[in-house]
Amino acid sequence: MKIELIQQKPWKKWLAVSGFIVLVAYAAFAVSSKATKSVSLSSLTFQTVKSGALDIYSNAYGEFASAKERLLTAPALGKVSQILVRPGTKVTPDTVILHLSNPKLEQEVSEARGQLAQQQAQREAFKYEQQNERLEYQGRIADIEADIESAELELSVNENLLSLGVAAQIDLKRAKLAVKQETKRLKFEKEKYKQFLEMQSYQLTQRDITVTQQISQVALLEKQLDDMRVKAGITGSLQTLEIELGQSVQLGESLAKVGSDKELIARLRLPQHQADQIDIGAPVIIDTQKGKISGHISRIESVVTNGSVLAEAVLDSALTSNSRPSLFAMCQSTNSVARRTNNYRI
Secondary structure, eight states: OOOOOOOOOTHHHHHHHHHHHHHHHHHHHHTSGGGOOOOOGGGOOOOEEOOEEEEEEEEEEEEEEESSEEEEEOSSSEEEEEEOOOTTOEEOTTOEEEEEEOHHHHHHHHHHHHHHHHHHHHHHHHHHHHHHHHHHHHHHHHHHHHHHHHHHHHHHHHHHHHHHTOSOHHHHHHHHHHHHHHHHHHHHHHHHHHHHHHHHHHHHHHHHHHHHHHHHHHHHHHHHHHHTEEEOOSSEEEEEEOOOTTOEEOTTOEEEEEEOSSSEEEEEEEEHHHHTTOOTTOEEEEEOSSOEEEEEEEEEEEEEETTEEEEEEEEOSOOOTTOOTTOEEEEEEEEEEEEOOOOEEO
């Protein structure tokens, strides 16, 4: 049996090795410095990235409310006898909202006025009594002064007679004693009159205090009676009326509420997750569908209600034509928050 062996050709092996070497050389050439592309420095532009403030926008719904409100209460026990103004009506400070009637209060006012008139008359009569008493004191002082003059005259006569040798020494001494006694009596009477005047002043002051107290009592009752004509007290509109005609009310019972309609604030309901990013003084833009009003946050409550936080904004620009209390509006609050970032150059 004849077996022929085929001899392998070594050139194929060398061809594969050569191809691998060529590929390695090309790869080395591609990554070499001669193959790297270059760009001129003048053709490059550099920018620096820095940290800064980021504006946070928060959209929320809100409503207008009166900046000034006044609660009207009953000044005394009474019954609603007349209602002159209904809710929504424009009012001024002197606008009468309703009338309350109280016959007992009217009687008390009348009695207090009578007592005041009586006390004033008694005071005037007391002043005349004091004047008469002063005149009596002055009359006694005048009598004493007359007695002194008479005693001095008698003393002078006795001195003259004694010089002539007609009068006795005892008469002269008696005349001197009379002058001395009357002089002391006059001094004592004048001192009593001075104290009497001071006492009269205190007595008159007591009467004046009594009259003044009665005047204050009358003024208080008259004010209560006048307050039965319940007035608005401020310029704005009547917002609520809590009573009906013929209803009896107690002292201090709520009757109505008046609020300003030109001086308004905005009450916003900020989302809870954004409320902590809004600061006091943050600007606010309020859209009323008939224009926009600018303002700023003045107060933020800390209590969360139904996922929102109540905030108040003061209005800085003029109101739109449809602005009024309880008007709903769309509000947008802006706050600049600093964000920390790294600095890069690109």
